[in-house]
Amino acid sequence: MGEKIVEELRPFFDPKAVALIGATNKRGKVGNVIFENFKRNRENGSFRGKLYPVNPKLDEIEGYKVYHSVEELPDDTDLAVIAIPAKFVPATMRDIAGNGIKAVIIITGGFGELGEEGKRMEREIYEIAKANGIRVIGPNCVGIYAPDTGVDTVFLPDEKMDRPKSGPIAFVSQSGAFAAAMLDWAAGEGIGIGKMVSYGNKIDVDDADLMDYFIHDDGINVVTFYIEGVKDGRKFIEAAKRITRVKPVVALKAGRTEYGAKAASSHTGSLAGQDVIYDAVFKQTGIIRADDFEHMFDLAKAFARLKGKLPKGNRIGIITDGGGAGVMASDAVARFGLRMAELSEESRRFLKEHFPPHAVVGNPTDVVGDTDAERYRLAIEAFVNDPNVDAVVVIVLFQVPLLEDEKIIDILADYQERSGKPIVAVAMGGRKTEHYAKMLEERGVPVYPTPERGVRALAGLVRYAEYLRKA
Secondary structure (H helix, E strand, O other), X not given: OHHHHHHHHHHHHOOOEEEEEOOOOXXXXXXXXXXXXXXXXXXXXXXXXXXEEEOOOOOEEOOEEOEOOHHHOOOOOXXXXXXXXXXXXHHHHHHHHHHOOOEEEEOOOOOHHHOHHHHHXXXXXXXXXXXXXXXXXXXXXOEEXXXXXXXXXOOOOOOOXXXXXXXXXXXXXXXXXXXXXXXXHHHHHOOOEEEEEEOOOOOOOOHHHHHHHHHOOOOOOEEEEEEOOOOOHHHHHHHHHHHHOOOOEEEEEXXXXXXXXXXXXXXXXXXXXXXXXXHHHHHHHOOEEOOOHHHHHHXXXXXXXXXXXXXXXXXXXXXXXXXXXXXXXXXXXXXXXXXXXXXXXXXXXXXXXXXOOOOEOOOOEEOOOOXXXXXXXHHHHHHHHXXXXXXXXXEOOOOOOOOOHHHHHHHXXXXXXXXXXXXXXXXXXXXXXXXXXXXXHHOOOOEEOOHHHHHHHXXXXXXXXXXXXXX
């Protein structure tokens, strides 16, 4: 099954030749923005395939020959991107079937989300696809963003939306606008996205297919989903169980309330279903449920940066140079169902021998406001070597006067790399703190702006590790 799904979905992410049906030279139009995306990526070398614009009214766009019909397309075309009005799509699908193209992204909206006529067209498109072995993403979506191969069907121009660099996170979204906003946000945060899929009304390719594909994608460490509804529950559960044994999955399920469920129905035609059922399915399959957008990417960042390093239990150690931040982190440990680690006598003795009398030894350990980087190093050394500690939260208030900024970054990155225990950093502050946080992130340490967010992300790692031990 694995090889089959990889082969079927490969053209979406790494096509030999793309036909853009509805390509145009009119600036700002969907067909023009997508054309410009592929043209730019061909010029910068990220897209190595061929680009075939299709428009019956044009002969040429910016030096590219325009094909007047699908029938004229060369035989090497393995991906078609459709950006024409909904009423023309069924006939175009029949032409695509005749041409032998096996992968189609339908960007166009105006289908099942609008009522019965749209649903009828969706059924017709699906029947054509099924009969001819065609896989379809969409309709009513923004499609694919895959920076490593230069595939970019997101119809928001560069001046309106930044594109993130590549990274080990896959993001799958039922909502195209949410997907675009997320890409823009990830670019600003410096978070790498290896593949983004927006599938809209998902008449064919769905969450389960994508989970089965990403199991085999070595460039992806963690898969994140924005879900409004699942059509085939059994298929979803079976695929989720397969992937979560290999890599973590984080899901943000919208439509939790009566109002949200109603909005989801009108948005992508989804049946949101009872939220309690989704909760049970996620727990049963090892999917980590995110509370909100921020939580989803806090979790994804932890899984991605830590590269599969998981805590062996739920006992958390906290190191801080500010007592109040340590109290906040301790509250968060209780709130998210974790336990405060009891430091061993050996660890306490080691710290007391090396710390000044006014530093607070325990859990939390407070290295206090006159700390230098060496005092942090001693605390981290004790915590990572303590058998009673499963994971460590290190709160660094970079504002304290004697702390050597680059030295503490080196120390944290070094212990993150050498220790078998996950280390999560918390850096609270403004612009200067953000600068140091980015340096830490680049060295593989996940950093959060508040103790609550850092502990909550760690709780996701604990839950996933617990699932794997039972699976």
